[in-house]
Amino acid sequence: MKTRIVRDDFREAEIRPSKEFSEYYRLIQEDISEIFHSEAGNYIEECPACKCKSARFYFNKNNFTYLECSDCSTVYMSPRPTIGMLHEFYSRSKAMEYWNSKTFQDTSGRKKHVFAPRIRWIGESIEFDEKSSKNYCDFYSKYNPIIEAISEFNEFTNKDSYKPIPELIPTLSKSGFRISDNLKASYYSVITAFEVYDRFYDPNSVTKLLYDSLEENGLLMISSMSSSGLDFQFMKSKSSNIIPPLHMNIFSIEGIVKMFENVGFEILELSTPGSLDLKILENHINDIELPRFLRDIILNRDEQIKENFQEFLQRGRLSSHLRLLARKK
Amino acid sequence: MALRFGIIGFGKIGQLRKKIIEELELGKVLAISDPNYKQTHKDIFLTNNYHELLKQDIDAVIIATPNNITATAVIDALNSGKHVFSEKPPGRNLEEVIEIKKCSAKHPNLKLKFGFNHRAHYSVMEAKRIASSNRMGKLMWARAAYGKAGSLDFKEQWRSTKNIAGGGILLDQGIHMLDLLILFFGGFSEVKSFVDTTYWDIPLEDNAFAILKNSSDQYAVFHSSSTQWKHIFRLELFFSEGYMILNGLDTGSKSYGRESLIIGKRQFEDEVELLGNPSEEQIFFDDDRSWYFEMNDFSNAIINDKPIIKGSVDSAVDVMQLIDKIYSSDNSWVKRENEGEK
Ligand SMILES: [Zn+2]
Numbered sequence: 001m002k003t004r005i006v007r008d009d010f011r012e013a014e015i016r017p018s019k020e021f022s023e024y025y026r027l028i029q030e031d032i033s034e035i036f037h038s039e040a041g042n043y044i045e046e047c048p049a050c051k052c053k054s055a056r057f058y059f060n061k062n063n064f065t066y067l068e069c070s071d072c073s074t075v076y077m078s079p080r081p082t083i084g085m086l087h088e089f090y091s092r093s094k095a096m097e098y099w100n101s102k103t104f105q106d107t108s109g110r111k112k113h114v115f116a117p118r119i120r121w122i123g124e125s126i127e128f129d130e131k132s133s134k135n136y137c138d139f140y141s142k143y144n145p146i147i148e149a150i151s152e153f154n155e156f157t158n159k160d161s162y163k164p165i166p167e168l169i170p171t172l173s174k175s176g177f178r179i180s181d182n183l184k185a186s187y188y189s190v191i192t193a194f195e196v197y198d199r200f201y202d203p204n205s206v207t208k209l210l211y212d213s214l215e216e217n218g219l220l221m222i223s224s225m226s227s228s229g230l231d232f233q234f235m236k237s238k239s240s241n242i243i244p245p246l247h248m249n250i251f252s253i254e255g256i257v258k259m260f261e262n263v264g265f266e267i268l269e270l271s272t273p274g275s276l277d278l279k280i281l282e283n284h285i286n287d288i289e290l291p292r293f294l295r296d297i298i299l300n301r302d303e304q305i306k307e308n309f310q311e312f313l314q315r316g317r318l319s320s321h322l323r324l325l326a327r328k329k
Numbered sequence: 330m331a332l333r334f335g336i337i338g339f340g341k342i343g344q345l346r347k348k349i350i351e352e353l354e355l356g357k358v359l360a361i362s363d364p365n366y367k368q369t370h371k372d373i374f375l376t377n378n379y380h381e382l383l384k385q386d387i388d389a390v391i392i393a394t395p396n397n398i399t400a401t402a403v404i405d406a407l408n409s410g411k412h413v414f415s416e417k418p419p420g421r422n423l424e425e426v427i428e429i430k431k432c433s434a435k436h437p438n439l440k441l442k443f444g445f446n447h448r449a450h451y452s453v454m455e456a457k458r459i460a461s462s463n464r465m466g467k468l469m470w471a472r473a474a475y476g477k478a479g480s481l482d483f484k485e486q487w488r489s490t491k492n493i494a495g496g497g498i499l500l501d502q503g504i505h506m507l508d509l510l511i512l513f514f515g516g517f518s519e520v521k522s523f524v525d526t527t528y529w530d531i532p533l534e535d536n537a538f539a540i541l542k543n544s545s546d547q548y549a550v551f552h553s554s555s556t557q558w559k560h561i562f563r564l565e566l567f568f569s570e571g572y573m574i575l576n577g578l579d580t581g582s583k584s585y586g587r588e589s590l591i592i593g594k595r596q597f598e599d600e601v602e603l604l605g606n607p608s609e610e611q612i613f614f615d616d617d618r619s620w621y622f623e624m625n626d627f628s629n630a631i632i633n634d635k636p637i638i639k640g641s642v643d644s645a646v647d648v649m650q651l652i653d654k655i656y657s658s659d660n661s662w663v664k665r666e667n668e669g670e671k
Contacts, residue, residue, distance in 0.1 A: 001615060001616075002451065002455075002612050002613060002614045002615065003612070003613050003615070004610055004611065004612045004613075005610065005611045005612075005613070006608070006609075006610050007608050007609050007610070007611070008608040009608070117610070120464075120592075120594075120610075123462065123464055124455075124458075124459050124462075124464070124592070127458055269612075273610070315613065
């Protein structure tokens with residue numbers, strides 16, 4: 001298994017413009033009070049990653065409860081909204097509408113620091129021996145820059161988008177993508193699923209579905225948050241990345257490995273190429289409890305030391321955002 | 330189909346090959362030839378004369394002998410109808426390898442593969458794939474360094490004996506880096522070089538420096554050393570649109586550093602603040618399956634009658650030709666060699 005570190009220096013505000021994010025959070029709060037006012041949802045009996053039945057309370061956020069798996073330390077929401085409630089949320093949510101309609105998704109900062117490295121990653125990871133037809137699928141597509149970039153790849157014969165957000169449909173048709181709402185078995189050579197794994201009600205079944213949809217040696221590439229990361233471990237409920245009810249699974253490194261291997265995948269790469277852990281802690285230094293040692297690094301050490309520290313986190317897969325590349329065995 | 334193997338030369342490497350054959354369930358090792366090895370497996374035919382081994386009912390032989398035996402053992406094995414996997418170097422010099430090639434041509438149905446395992450290291454395969462995808466543009470130049478520190482018994486080893494080893498560090502270790510340069514560049518037509526014994530009291534070179542050029546005006550600077558007190562494996566490949574740096578190598582000793590591949594893209598003039606210091610990615614590889622890939626390739630080639638791609642006799646001749654040019658382009662070295670022979 002390989003791991004990748006990315007040396008790219010930028011600030012949180014470059015990828016999360018604060019004005020728009022504040023509005024997004026405000027609308028989410030409104031959604032929650034309108035849509036999730038009564039029922040509790042379903043209690044989850046076992047860790048969605050490793051199936052361990054024992055867990056402890058981790059934190060509450062916006063009246064949603066998160067547990068930490070006693071075995072693999074994956075953090076997950078339980079109880080969680082039923083699939084019906086989630087459907088209602090995604091169809092009625094004002095926050096989602098605001099987020100998806102906003103062009104700030106595609107700002108130059110996000111293009112450069114979020115999407116460009118991801119597109120390079122796809123390009124560098126796909127490898128085909130023979131010249132037979134190759135099918136690509138982006139699972140729950142939501143990012144314009146990814147679709148536009150993939151449309152330029154000449155490796156793929158067919159390109160599908162599974163259940164994209166409606167706002168993406170014009171780009172998809174322009175870029176030669178077919179839109180689908182079911183996956184053919186043993187059909188795809190490459191499937192990508194970016195920033196969706198933390199949202200699945202049952203990530204284990206999704207992983208099985210994707211496994212079945214891949215041809216032999218087909219590749220699955222995902223990105224998601226990681227509970228093993230430094231920023232998440234100290235920010236917990238205060239993390240602006242954790243937005244209930246959207247984020248129900250925050251996988252630990254150990255948990256995600258177990259989940260993918262149990263389904264039959266071989267993990268080729270697992271990386272946490274995040275650049276922001278230390279900067280996020282610095283931005284919230286007055287709102288959170290930090291050990292003196294970390295406070296000292298953040299407040300008193302120079303930029304070089306902080307960069308080295310962030311690189312150390314990446315090397316140890318200890319940053320808060322993960323990428324995984326897996327092959328169907 | 331389970332293959333029946335014989336192993337000629339059962340030192341560290343021969344034993345490793347046996348372990349891999351068994352782990353991958355490629356077949357059974359039925360015979361071993363080694364002057365020093367004592368019988369431990371009752372069902373294995375043991376001899377100190379490899380000609381006896383070649384009379385056994387086996388499909389393929391692994392040759393892991395000192396360099397002075399390699400070429401004749403390969404030729405004898407082919408002539409007795411066995412498929413052959415031989416460790417590098419494929420011989421002590423170019424002439425020996427050309428003899429092997431002639432012999433191999435007489436046995437088109439027998440597979441012959443040489444152990445250039447560096448091509449099957451993860452960092453190399455990843456770099457090769459990216460280079461082939463053309464995402465980096467045109468390869469312009471490379472800087473390559475591969476070196477080790479020798480060892481306390483360096484002087485006494487067979488590797489340091491002229492008539493056994495045939496060459497020094499260039500042939501022993503540099504050959505791998507040159508093989509990789511050929512992998513990325515296709516080959517080189519012009520060579521300028523210095524070869525010398527700078528520190529060790531041995532009759533062979535302990536350092537070789539070369540500048541290589543090919544007809545596409547691509548350049549490589551190469552250094553092979555056994556006075557590299559801190560072990561190094563580093564290959565910098567610079568393309569029109571970016572660069573890749575292979576640094577460190579996952580070996581048994583771990584002394585070459587954690588195997589990694591750095592990937593960077595050329596920055597453009599509108600990104601002034603990053604000019605000369607672009608953002609880059611580094612991939613770390615935590616295991617080495619190269620030996621396993623090699624044995625698998627060899628076994629697949631035999632069973633499915635597929636040609637040998639990595640480590641073919643042609644690539645062995647290519648790399649030995651390059652080594653020959655590096656030795657012969659240094660007039661002082663040639664003079665010293667000629668005087669030594671008198
Ligand atoms: Zn778990």
